[in-house]
Amino acid sequence: MTSKPRYINDPVHGPIELTSTEWALINTKAFQRLRRIKQLGLVDLVFPGAEHSRFTHSLGTLAMMGTLIRFLPAKPEFRRQLDALTPTLRAAALLHDIGHFPLSHLFESVYGHWTRTKWNLEDVDRPEPSAPSLQEAAHLLSHKPSKDFGYNHERMSAEVVLHRKEIREILDRARPRIFTGLVAKLICGDFVREPDGSGIDSGGSDGSSWRIPEVPIAAALLMHSSLDADRLDYLKRDCVETGMVYGQVDEAYISRMLQIAPAKEDPTQFVIALPLKAIRAADHYMLARFHFYTQIIYHKTVSAFNIVAGALLLYLLRNEELAPYDDYRSVRYLVNTDYFLNFTDHLFWDKVRSLLGDDSLPGAWARTLYYRLRPETLKLKELFVDRKRSRPTNRLAACVTKVQDFHSRP
Numbered sequence: 001m002t003s004k005p006r007y008i009n010d011p012v013h014g015p016i017e018l019t020s021t022e023w024a025l026i027n028t029k030a031f032q033r034l035r036r037i038k039q040l041g042l043v044d045l046v047f048p049g050a051e052h053s054r055f056t057h058s059l060g061t062l063a064m065m066g067t068l069i070r071f072l073p074a075k076p077e078f079r080r081q082l083d084a085l086t087p088t089l090r091a092a093a094l095l096h097d098i099g100h101f102p103l104s105h106l107f108e109s110v111y112g113h114w115t116r117t118k119w120n121l122e123d124v125d126r127p128e129p130s131a132p133s134l135q136e137a138a139h140l141l142s143h144k145p146s147k148d149f150g151y152n153h154e155r156m157s158a159e160v161v162l163h164r165k166e167i168r169e170i171l172d173r174a175r176p177r178i179f180t181g182l183v184a185k186l187i188c189g190d191f192v193r194e195p196d197g198s199g200i201d202s203g204g205s206d207g208s209s210w211r212i213p214e215v216p217i218a219a220a221l222l223m224h225s226s227l228d229a230d231r232l233d234y235l236k237r238d239c240v241e242t243g244m245v246y247g248q249v250d251e252a253y254i255s256r257m258l259q260i261a262p263a264k265e266d267p268t269q270f271v272i273a274l275p276l277k278a279i280r281a282a283d284h285y286m287l288a289r290f291h292f293y294t295q296i297i298y299h300k301t302v303s304a305f306n307i308v309a310g311a312l313l314l315y316l317l318r319n320e321e322l323a324p325y326d327d328y329r330s331v332r333y334l335v336n337t338d339y340f341l342n343f344t345d346h347l348f349w350d351k352v353r354s355l356l357g358d359d360s361l362p363g364a365w366a367r368t369l370y371y372r373l374r375p376e377t378l379k380l381k382e383l384f385v386d387r388k389r390s391r392p393t394n395r396l397a398a399c400v401t402k403v404q405d406f407h408s409r410p
Helices: 020-026 029-036 041-045 054-071 076-095 106-118 134-141 153-163 165-172 180-188 217-221 229-242 251-257 276-297 300-318 328-333 338-342 345-354 361-370 380-384 395-400
Strands: 006-010 014-018 201-203 209-211 259-262 270-273
Touching (some): 014 054, 020 029, 020 076, 020 165, 029 054, 029 165, 029 338, 054 076, 054 229, 054 251, 076 153, 076 180, 076 217, 106 300, 106 328, 153 165, 153 328, 165 180, 217 270, 229 251, 229 276, 300 345, 300 361
Antiparallel strands (some): 006 014, 201 209, 259 270
């Protein structure tokens, strides 16, 4: 006898149906930690409605994954594979951000830079403890963490899935079976295919082992692609919460129009695609993403606050004031401890409050963030377009040239 499904009401997707396994995962300490990490970091300093969390986004990604799987047409043999993988795909969607860093992607960028510097993984000298410059913060925030070193939230989420006991035990005893190792690989975007076309070995927390089934690329693309469950949720959710209209795409129509088609590079492989009649919906979706980033994520004032926060975070790391969260590697080793549960936005804001009375430059930065003392920035048209190249410029690097000297802040 199967247990009745549970439902959570969501402002974007309506009632979200949950299996007993998904309900158990949501009620773990590690997943509840996501309530204390805002989806958009410091964006709420400019768009006050952006108070939603990684918790609600993860639920929305699960809802979108269920919708995509339900509408995806396929031949019987592919449908059988997809049905067997559905619990695993849904678990990957639900847990894709479970290892996320605080303050959206700001911590991720700074921690990646600091870890590579600290452990001499880059050809740079380790700086002495000091207050970093805003230019330095802007430079490191303008570069995504290198996937070569694995310093990103996807890899951290995989670490939580594989090594946090409360998560691993739920996944390993789930029925229908969820392939825990495959969940981690799907989160990281690793398409699972051995040279001989077979699956790979995986093991349970109880010492058991089994063969992971081969994952069709089309199924893996539901988790990692330009049109995946993650993007379809955050685009609409973030725009709803910020009050912007750019993300109002017709995700229901796009989901219904999804098809399976041969890949151009390898016709023996199949990918997800849209028919020609859905091209306008796809165009709208891509343009909506473009405007979402330019008008919200890279808003000139948001970028300025991110630079200040990045400089302050780098100062705290250099002066070893965030122990035991000293670098990426330290955080990774904490995933199965209660220390990991406190690695949230609250950790940063507690440090900000402790510096409010400090007369130093970091104290000025702390007051700028805590009291929202708006930094002066470039005009949007100057910030956004490089007329000589006719393409978007590095907004963060441009923004820093007009950030005021925060020594003068009260």
